[in-house]
Amino acid sequence: MINILYFGSLVDAFDRASDELDLPPQVQDVQSLLFFLSLRGEPWARWLRNNPGLKITVNRKFAEGGTPVQDGDEIALVALG
Template identity: 30%
Template sequence: MIRIRYFARLRERLDTSEEQIEWSRDTATVAALRRHLCARGGVWAEALSGLETVLAAVEQELARPETPILDGQEVAFFPPVTGG
């Protein structure tokens, strides 16, 4: 299982803060997981397709699209954070 957490505007748009899905080759990298979630269509595709900037972290470490995801890990998706 992979634990997926959504933060800030993503949590609001997707109407969920977290979920768990089965790990598979279709979810073995950050990019693959995003494609898997976008395949749900609708708001999922709009929020995670890359048209809006969305960052990812695996086990609380900033992740690139090619970052591998192992069974049992946590993945978080969130918008960029700015400060002043």
């Protein structure tokens, strides 16, 4: 299971501040996690796909698309604007 925290504009857009998810096998890195979450439809896709203003941390360290994600991780997604 992973814990996802939402900050900034994402809290209002997603109407939640956090999620706990069982990590699906196809999610192995930040990029695949964002794609998986974007499959929830709008507004998820609009905020998570190709958003240069989106900042991501994995276990409180800044992360990029290729950063691995595994069970027990805490992922924070921050979007302003």
